[in-house]
Amino acid sequence: MKIYNTATGRKETFEPLVAGRVSMYACGPTVYNYFHIGNARTFLFFDVVRRWFQYIGFDVRYVQNITDIDDKIIAQATLDVVPAAQVAEKYATAFIEDTNALGIEQPDYQPRATQYIPQMIALIDELVKKGHAYELDGDVYFAVESLPGYGSLARKNLDDLKVGARVAANTRKRHPSDFVLWKAAKPGEPKWDSPWGEGRPGWHTECVVMSQDLLGDTFDIHAGAIDLIFPHHENELAQARARTGKPLANVWMHGGFLNMRGDKMSKSEGNFFTARDVLQKYDAETVRLFFLSKHYRSPIEYSPELLDEARTAMANFYDALQFVGWKPGNDAQASWSDEAKARRDEFIAAMDNDFNTARAVSVLFELARAIKNEKDYAIELRREFARLLVDLGGALGFFTDAASRLEVGGALTGKLLDLLVGYRIEFRSRKMYDMADRVRDDLAALGVELKDTRDGTVWSVRHDEVE
RNA sequence: GGCGACAUGGCCAAGUGGUAAGGCAAGGGUCUGCAAAAUCCUCAUCCCCGGUUCGAAUCCGGGUGUCGCCUCCA
Known part of the structure; x- marks a missing residue:
């Protein structure tokens, strides 16, 4: 250290x-x-x-x-x-x-x-x-x-x-x-x-x-x-x-x-936004990622564009978790597979080197990428990566509330969404594309996004806009 | 005037002597009813000039530029 x-x-x-x-x-x-x-x-x-x-x-x-x-x-x-x-x-x-x-x-x-x-x-x-x-x-x-x-x-x-x-x-x-x-x-x-x-x-x-x-x-x-x-x-x-x-x-x-x-940024010079103001537009994790993307001793330029980028990146992390059906549980494992351990070691080395969060965050990005890579990694490994992502991210203060963010309004809502997704699958198989798309469009209007992946249709809730 | 930090692709950013991580954006291909996602490919020689070294973005010297502290300040 x-x-x-x-x-x-x-x-x-x-x-x-x-x-x-x-x-x-x-x-x-x-x-x-x-x-x-x-x-x-x-x-x-x-x-x-x-x-x-x-x-x-x-x-x-x-x-x-x-x-x-x-x-x-x-x-x-x-x-x-x-x-x-x-x-x-x-x-x-x-x-x-x-x-x-x-x-x-x-x-x-x-x-x-x-x-x-x-x-x-x-x-x-x-x-x-x-x-x-x-x-x-x-x-x-x-x-x-x-x-x-x-x-x-x-x-x-x-x-x-x-x-x-x-x-x-x-x-x-x-x-x-x-x-x-x-x-x-x-x-x-x-x-x-x-x-x-x-x-x-x-x-x-x-x-x-x-x-x-x-x-x-x-x-x-x-x-x-x-x-x-x-x-x-x-x-x-x-x-x-x-x-x-x-x-x-x-x-x-x-x-x-x-x-x-x-x-x-300084109050006496009047060129500032309060944290309160910024949190109206960007969620806490987006702000966190924006800051941690650069080393703590370097100056950072305030930039809405970069905050937008951070928001996109955060959404990708949650997409990855959703992708492999991550559920809260034992994210902190006593031992990891070699693949996971290699990434974890890299993350730890970065943090132990004067808190190089920018480097550490890049490891999280690589994990997210690997989690979604169904071609090169077995599903078990990708799920382990997801646990590691939450575990390491947690050390930076990310994903502390991942369970509720990924969960939508309780069990019933989840079942209803699964039901609607089932309809879309059914419509598609009958080539009733207008109805299939209507399901997708109507859900999109409610902030629920459907994606037809190789493994089937999955849904996710958009959290990247803070009202 | 004194002290200090920084200068990497379109944007952000890591790198602390061994031949340029990662993110965003962009372009192209695959897949797909469409969309999204996924996936593959493309995209820098590191502010300038010298020096040290087999070898430097990385060390030294000199420039240039940006910023901070010396006053309340995160």
């Missing part, structure tokens, strides 16, 4: 802290709005990371936070003329709904910043006492110069940052890169008591406190999108090192962006 580690800039063999276990923390959303489809890429990818670790036998402990107190939430609350907590609650709920709709498994723990205020205050206090932070009119800042090696994660040095700093604002900070740990409350803002007066925590502290509380001082994997490397993750790392002298995480994983017409 090799993973690209931002901290070292290299692909490394993954060595868990505890054999057989993985502790991972992914930065979640700041809940001031619906998240966009670019955010979805990140959430979805780390869902796949988690599923993969589980597939290969790891016991995974997965934490993803929700930032429910932040300047942007306060700003939105001001616009909506409601309490900030109400904005946070609304979009936190929406976040959970939307990630569910995307087929993302909920994390084992989903801490919220406001649940950890005392712990954050304790950490900040400790940093002040150790000389790594200082107060300034009710704000508290982390002194980046107090910590040798600050900037190592992003491979930046303080001098360069000084030059590049475009933020003039607070000239009273000791160093322009000093970042805020505690913010004094302005009138009307949400606030908590602290040794430095009433205020709220800065963004970079919550993840340190929550991850260390739930996963320990140092854990296996810390994840997020590429933009979080600096300053967010750098600042988390700084606080953790200042506190414990140890790294916060052994492996830092960062996913690439989803771009819109060349630019990164």
Whole structure:
């Protein structure tokens, strides 16, 4: 198992802290709005990371936070003329709904910043006492110069940052890169008591406190999108090192962006679609396939054409399953035939190589092709391929609901369809083609597709349009 | 100004020194009452210029282009 580690800039063999276990923390959303489809890429990818670790036998402990107190939430609350907590609650709920709709498994723990205020205050206090932070009119800042090696994660040095700093604002900070740990409350803002007066925590502290509380001082994997490397993750790392002298995480994983017409999709630039919007047009598996068709560290261009392609491809997978009469059951077999094993090994090798999902997905395509290839493969083998397809696909989060997708409205509906198909077969054998075609056309109007294969007439329900 | 990533067929995309996976689209054949499906065939020398090597899309140097980070940000 090799993973690209931002901290070292290299692909490394993954060595868990505890054999057989993985502790991972992914930065979640700041809940001031619906998240966009670019955010979805990140959430979805780390869902796949988690599923993969589980597939290969790891016991995974997965934490993803929700930032429910932040300047942007306060700003939105001001616009909506409601309490900030109400904005946070609304979009936190929406976040959970939307990630569910995307087929993302909920994390084992989903801490919220406001649940950890005392712990954050304790950490900040400790940093002040150790000389790594200082107060300034009710704000508290982390002194980046107090910590040798600050900037190592992003491979930046303080001098360069000084030059590049475009933020003039607070000239009273000791160093322009000093970042805020505690913010004094302005009138009307949400606030908590602290040794430095009433205020709220800065963004970079919550993840340190929550991850260390739930996963320990140092854990296996810390994840997020590429933009979080600096300053967010750098600042988390700084606080953790200042506190414990140890790294916060052994492996830092960062996913690439989803771009819109060349630019990164971003709420502040207004060029985005919410995941909600996209799910109106494309089902969750289509979105998943669209993302997983490319390596997670590469940028992806948002493209309706490619989403359409992904939809076609997904339909083909289900066609293949239908083709050999796949039924839910023991897809995860203890042993596989040589033919199946060869493909499974290829899939595993791809995933174990820094989560090469694009390569892994191509194995699924090859399986689908083989499943439908009645000429070269015996039906038993093709059925095994189907089980393998569902098994491996499941490791990527596909086919989790295949049974119900392939099933139509219960047993009676299935029997009625078989009856109608029987009529078509009968009509065809009597060369009553107008009636035979009427059966097919009428069913097509209802979204049921008939195909006359060598093995007889089969029906399938079109699922490629989401209303 | 500093740091970093990427550049593969009509489109998407894998490839990490051994002679270009896969998907979509397109064209042609077989099969078929028709349609669909299935099946067979066709479709790239990897941004440019140098270098290393028996051999490079893959390594090194130099260009060009695109993008990201340095500021809230998935």
